[in-house]
Amino acid sequence: MKIVTCIKQVPEKDTRFELNTEDSWIKEQDLTYEINECDEYALEEALRLKEKHGGEVVLLSVGSDLAERALRRGLALGADRAILIVAPREEISDPLMVARALRAQAQVEQPDLILTGVRSDDHAFAQTGTMLAELLHWPHATIVMKVETDEVGKTLKVQRELEAGLLEEVALALPALLTIQQGINQVRYASLKGIMTAKKKELRRVDWISLGLSGGKKIQIERIGFPKSEKKFEIIGGSPEHAAAVLVEKMKKEMKIL
Amino acid sequence: MFKGYDFMNIDPLFSDEEKMVRRTVRDFVEDRVLPIIEKHNREATFPIHLVKEMAQLGFLGANLQGYGCAGMSNVCYGLIMQELERGDSSLRSFASVQGSLVMYPIHTFGSKEQKQRWLPRLAAGEAIGCFGLTEPDFGSNPAGMLTRAHKSGDGYVLNGSKAWITNGNVADIAVVWxxxxxxxxxxxxxxxxxxxxxxxxxxxxxxxxxxxxSELMFHDCRVSGDALLSGTDGLRSALMCLTQARYSIAWGAVGAAMACYHSALEWALQRKQFSNKPIASHQLVQEKLVWMLTEITKAQLLCYHLGRLKDQGRATSAQVSLGKRNNVYVALEVARMARDLLGANGIVDDYPVFRHMCNLETVKTYEGTHDIHTLVLGQEITGIPAFE
Structure with missing residues (x-):
């Protein structure tokens, strides 16, 4: 089974972010990056499927040069090779552009299965996977919590996570795309041997320009910022009965907590 | 999730590979060691089930080449030791002994057959090793050892005893001097x-x-001629092994110190006394925290530089002595200070501080006591040996 796993490099969680001078993005200097969490689960799922059915796991990423680090980590975890589409950041803040770039390489690779995370920890669009499947005209399932394959690896049965603890079971024929939810498995550790061999594995770079996608962007980030927190207080006068009645009314209508 | 401390921003100096190794060990310690270590410490049992897991990840003899070893840099090896000792000195001691005191001498002084027979098994955690140099009557002065290896036929007969031997009772193979x-x-x-x-x-x-x-005892213990590590040539060969182990201790101590500082800082920020203010707002507490972080930072820089020197083949045993001596000393002081900051809570095993503090008392005197390293360095700078 040939599996392409799409991973994204994102700034490490729990970092104290600062905004850049134009308020268009965060300051990237001195940030530590890691593989987007859901994508790491997707990679683990891919590695398990490979262990069961044989084949190959190819990592695919769209990002800056720095994304090579995430790919090397993916290779250290056990992926066979990696492709990095090196793109300018302003071009890839639109998930459709990312999906188009991924499609171009997916068509070259022709995998049986594409796995990626449900959403990224930075932009959190949760659209790239679905868009990629649609562009490829492939069946897809999102928020996947369990993957089962038949013996020959031609069809999939997956469980999707719905609201309120409900699960939905979906059958798909390959080729297909799944977006994987975090917690689906226990991600392995990168062994020291894995880290050593990762250096020697193939990492192919593809230039964004060569894909001919420039100018197709539909979304532009205008500004980012931290939510403003405001403290408000109000004293409700009058008798206790009156104050309580006003308070309940406010809780219902303004604060919407009752 | 523990992220380490890096006040001087030395992280960018580590290669991606080195950071990846640290991440693997840190995650391993977080998931596999910290949840069980207090129980093992309380019951005085070695978590032997972790040996194979550590081996599979490549932690054993990680800086050795070939024979199933990971072949990593000495900085990587140091980072492994740092993270393991953040878990517990016992695990770092295990890995130090296995890698530096058993695999290293076989790798350096052993025959091809000895290497092929033992190194892959030791790297895979299928065999455990121990190192017998210290004796009940000869600790700081191993040159006086009483253990004899008398040539008899084509083999040797060993008589004597070895004291304070890590892994002794769980070892499949002992490197005995x-x-x-x-x-x-x-x-x-x-x-x-x-x-x-x-x-x-x-x-x-x-x-x-x-x-x-453990204590190891040899009573007319006959071994064949091929038990000899034929490349060994006097006490200096044993001391070469100790230099490797001391290097790993210098790094390990940083891990234990970080664990204690982490507990102390969290505690100081959350514990409230006097006008409902966190104790971290008091000057005496801040002074302690600053001292801890300063010493941890200096120890980190020392390790980093020592590791780079070792990777270039330029680290001297005296430099390693300085690293071991300083880092263990400050780690123990950090542990004591952290225990002090935590007050009564510092003495119970809800926090790792007392455990590290007790461990570091051993680490301070094994592999060359603090004072012996002082004399080693004294000789280095004056040319006069004070212990003869």
Whole structure:
């Protein structure tokens, strides 16, 4: 089974972010990056499927040069090779552009299965996977919590996570795309041997320009910022009965907590 | 999730590979060690089930080349030790002994057959090793050792005893140092269950409780000629092994110190006294936290530089002595200070501080005591040996 796993490099969680001078993005200097969490689960799922059915796991990423680090980590975890589409950041803040770039390489690779995370920890669009499947005209399932394959690896049965603890079971024929939810498995550790061999594995770079996608962007980030927190207080006068009645009314209508 | 401390922003100096290795060990310690270590410490048992897991990840003999070893840099090796000791000195001690005191001498002084027979098994955690140099009557002065290796036929007969041997009772193979008929000290590989070889575990330790420490006894213990590590040439060969182990201790101490500082800082920020203010707002507490972080930072920089020197083949044993001496000393002081900051809570095992503090008391005196390293450095700078 040939599996392409799409991973994204994102700034490490729990970092104290600062905004850049134009308020268009965060300051990237001195940030530590890691593989987007859901994508790491997707990679683990891919590695398990490979262990069961044989084949190959190819990592695919769209990002800056720095994304090579995430790919090397993916290779250290056990992926066979990696492709990095090196793109300018302003071009890839639109998930459709990312999906188009991924499609171009997916068509070259022709995998049986594409796995990626449900959403990224930075932009959190949760659209790239679905868009990629649609562009490829492939069946897809999102928020996947369990993957089962038949013996020959031609069809999939997956469980999707719905609201309120409900699960939905979906059958798909390959080729297909799944977006994987975090917690689906226990991600392995990168062994020291894995880290050593990762250096020697193939990492192919593809230039964004060569894909001919420039100018197709539909979304532009205008500004980012931290939510403003405001403290408000109000004293409700009058008798206790009156104050309580006003308070309940406010809780219902303004604060919407009752 | 613990992220380490890096006040001087030295992280960018580590390669991606080195950071990846640190991440693997840190995650391993977080998931596999910290949830069980207090129980093992309380019950004085070695978490032997972790040996194979550590081996599979490549932690054992990680800086050695070939024979199933990971072949990583000495900085990587150091980072492994740092993270393991953030878990517990027992695990770092295990890995130091296995890698630096058993695999290293076999790799350096052993025959091709000895290497092929033992190194892959030791790297895979299928065999455990121990190192017997110290004796009940000869600790800081190993040159006086009484253990004899008398040539007999085509083999040797060992007589004597070795004291304070990490892994002794769980070891499949012991690297034992003895005085030969020509008065020269050489190393031998003695397999467990060799007639005349017995290991006896020390009980009731207050320190390194999650580690096995034993006395090894040899009574007319006959080994074949190929048990000799033929490349060993006097006490200096044993001391070469110790330099490797001391290097790993210098890094390990940073891990233990970070764990204690982490507890102390969290505690100081959350514990409230006097006008409902966190104790971290008091000047005396801040001074302690600053001292801890300063010493941790200096120790980190020392390790980083020592590691780079070692990777270039330029680290001297005296430089390693300085690293071991300083880092263990400051780690123990950090642990004591952290325990002080935590007040009564510092003495219970809800926090890792007291455990590290007790462990570090051992680490301070094993592999060359603090004072002996002082004299080693004294000789280095004056040219005058004070211990002769």
């Amino acid at each position: 003895g005085r030969c008929d020509d008065d020269k000290i050489r190393g031998f590989l003695v397999e467990k269950e060799t007639p005349g070889f017995e290991a006896r575990e020390y009980k009731n330790k207050w320190s390194l409780r999650a580690s096995v420490t």
